[in-house]
Amino acid sequence: MTSADETPVRVGVFGLLGSGNLGNDGSLEAVLGYLRAEHPEAVVDALCGGPEVVTARYGIPATRLHWYRGEYRTASRAGSIAAKGLGKLVDAVRTAAWVRRHDVVIVPGMGVLEATLPLRPWGFPYSLFLLCATGRLFGTRVALVGVGAAPIGNRPTRALVRWSARLAAYRSYRDALSRDAMRAMGVDTARDEVYPDLAFALPTPRASAPSGPSAPPGPVCVGVMDFHGGNDDRARAEEIHRRYLDGTTRFVRALVEDGRPVRLLTGDECDAPVVAAILDAVDSPLVTAAEAASLADLMKEMAAADTVVATRYHNLICALKVGTPTLALSYAAKSDALMNRMGLDAYCHPARETDADRLLEQFRALEQRSAELRRTLAERNQAAARQLDDQFTALTTALFPATDHAHAHARQETP
Known part of the structure; x- marks a missing residue:
């Protein structure tokens, strides 16, 4: 008072x-x-x-x-x-x-x-x-x-x-x-x-119960970004963007071919064209886009997912905070540091060199350790x-x- x-x-x-x-x-x-x-x-x-x-x-x-x-x-x-x-x-x-x-x-x-x-x-x-x-x-x-x-x-x-x-x-x-x-x-x-x-x-929204061993695989949240590199990458910004978009699109297409529902997420209004490009390229009812207006909205989406793959720093934070196993498409050292703090440093992939095949390999390895990583995230949170x-x-x-x-x-x- x-x-x-x-x-x-x-x-x-x-x-x-x-x-x-x-x-x-x-x-x-x-x-x-x-x-x-x-x-x-x-x-x-x-x-x-x-x-x-x-x-x-x-x-x-x-x-x-x-x-x-x-x-x-x-x-x-x-x-x-x-x-x-x-x-x-x-x-x-x-x-x-x-x-x-x-x-x-x-x-x-x-x-x-x-x-x-x-x-x-x-x-x-x-x-x-x-x-x-x-x-x-x-x-x-x-x-x-x-x-x-x-x-x-x-x-x-x-x-x-x-x-x-x-x-x-x-x-x-x-x-x-x-x-x-x-x-x-x-x-x-x-x-x-x-x-x-x-x-x-x-505040953390209540997480959904993870899929059991006999249940069909659940949804995957993919957080995208209008990524063109950093301040020192201006000369090759378009090349970096094309590689990032192509690799992310191919990764989403591979998930769809495995029958996985994919939910596309953003973290800034400028990311919308990347979502539109992926939706247009993949063209499947399994791929949908969320309209999140806050980090609370993002956390609700991620709490309902089996796994998250994300680029933006605060997309990663939302996923880690709700305890969902996460793979970082890392564009800066801060993303690597965050993943290390939360015990998932093995699951970082360079956004500048997005390779769909390698990303899919890391994704599958992440999902195999899902239960263990959820316990780790609960402790770190x-x-x-x-x-x-x-x-x-x-x-x-x-x-x-x-x-x-x-x-x-x-x-x-x-x-």
Whole structure:
């Protein structure tokens, strides 16, 4: 409770939220759950990519991250180039004004310190730098909570990311590789901790009973991605995409030939053309597509499956969280690290070199160990839940010291 003479803590959440990426929104949902449970007195709003979606879905006021609405479209005409340049100046003022109104700003999860997908320095890296710099300027505590990081080759992007991390008041990472990457960039990570991804804190739907030995094989969820390689793969992006799409399509066709129902899943609005291409190429009633609007929807689909094969990082998290044996079409080291943490490191396949025959071989080996792997996942999920409790306790201590003291005092007085 907040007494009459106290001002509620003003908390902002920041990022590409409400923009169609289910993983980003899942991280936001986890942090909002923590705030509502542990700091119900806090007044929360967002500076984000899709303010209308965030307000409608999560019930908090939201402001658009960029003044220029064409920020993430390629600027080719003089007018659009000028508008984008002007937008950078306007965004500096808008971000500073928004940050100044808050006591705390949380960047919830997401790969905000990496460039494993195509990224320009003047896009989100610039926005994150503005946030962290103005937070330091105005005394607003900026927290990068459970974020992902990776080595960055592009010098301007690397510089912006490095300074953003240095200026933040609090940092934690979703895997050890992320912390190592920031240390290699010159950030002092001695006090930074590693915890499971924030999405592991979301509620878990009840899993369906796995198929028995005499039952017919159950459905397979295949999570696809509009994958063109990473930031350093631009020269061969189309070649990488064609190989990924061809290999995934051939794999789905092989499952159908074995009589397996296949459920196609996405994790971002941009993945829809990949689903359409596979449906068109395979053309079988056994292949259907799900319309998931949240990580909760994805988890429900995956809980009903015998096995999951997925590319997007948060598709993998959803599958692992519900305890379904999973094979990763891995496009970055973060996917390999996640699979290793959950005890399934033997079941990773490189997305850049998708080979349908090898993928099918790994899939069959995975299914042979299904019962054993479900037990492993149950144990690892329990450990992840405990570690995320520790993450939220640490976050309260770092960002809400007065509230943390009050909570501790209340616990001491409880008989």
